[in-house]
Amino acid sequence: KNQVEQSPQSLIILEGKNCTLQCNYTVSPFSNLRWYKQDTGRGPVSLTIMTFSENTKSNGRYTATLDADTKQSSLHITASQLSDSASYICVVSARGAGSYQLTFGKGTKLSVIP
Amino acid sequence: EAQVTQNPRYLITVTGKKLTVTCSQNMNHEYMSWYRQDPGLGLRQIYYSMNVEVTDKGDVPEGYKVSRKEKRNFPLILESPSPNQTSLYFCASSFGQATYEQYFGPGTRLTVT
Numbered sequence A: 001k002n003q004v005e006q007s008p009q010s011l012i013i014l015e016g017k018n019c020t021l022q023c024n025y026t027v028s029p030f031s032n033l034r035w036y037k038q039d040t041g042r043g044p045v046s047l048t049i050m051t052f053s054e055n056t057k058s059n060g061r062y063t064a065t066l067d068a069d070t071k072q073s074s075l076h077i078t079a080s081q082l083s084d085s086a087s088y089i090c091v092v093s094a095r096g097a098g099s100y101q102l103t104f105g106k107g108t109k110l111s112v113i114p
Numbered sequence B: 001e002a003q004v005t006q007n008p009r010y011l012i013t014v015t016g017k018k019l020t021v022t023c024s025q026n027m028n029h030e031y032m033s034w035y036r037q038d039p040g041l042g043l044r045q046i047y048y049s050m051n052v053e054v055t056d057k058g059d060v061p062e063g064y065k066v067s068r069k070e071k072r073n074f075p076l077i078l079e080s081p082s083p084n085q086t087s088l089y090f091c092a093s094s095f096g097q098a099t100y101e102q103y104f105g106p107g108t109r110l111t112v113t
Helices: none
Strands: A003-007 A010-014 A019-026 A030-038 A045-051 A056-059 A062-067 A072-077 A086-095 A100-104 A108-113 B004-007 B010-013 B019-025 B031-038 B042-051 B054-057 B076-078 B087-094 B108-112
Touching (some): A010 A019, A019 A086, A019 A108, A030 A072, A045 A056, A045 A072, A100 B042
Antiparallel strands (some): A030 A086, A062 A072, B031 B042, B031 B087, B087 B108
């Protein structure tokens, strides 16, 4: 069964500090891995999409890494801001026969405090 | 502005009263899908559509129906809502399933009493 595990479940950091969120998956055959940011009560917003051949992808202060061998990904946030407070969701896509199946992690809730 | 819209944003209804949540996108996307989000369970896919008149079940389709008569619209129908369908619902769209960015709507918070 395809699964995506995220850690930690929640995290509190001081404004200006860096942090790293983890995503481990058992999804095959792997197609791509996505990170989303979801503000409370709002729809998720895409941060990065990485395919098998991509190790690192950045979007401003957000940098995602992918190790397809160990089936792990991380999302690094640099110089955190109060607006980074949100849930971060890892989603892995598996390629099936004629379609793709998305497996969602339960998210990491990040709180950035002054 | 490119966007996915959902209506209504909030809805309180009673058990058994049929309802429809509309979803519309203005980006000419072929792929659309519905999700529900519950505390501790994350996002779960209800139904998806790869194109007009093509729909398929996701992970939790029981109690829901969808239709895709036009490319831009993908309504979610609850024929006989029950309290366990109380949830936050999101519609999403993209050009395709593969590596295309998925755009989510603002969400519909549904309460069934």
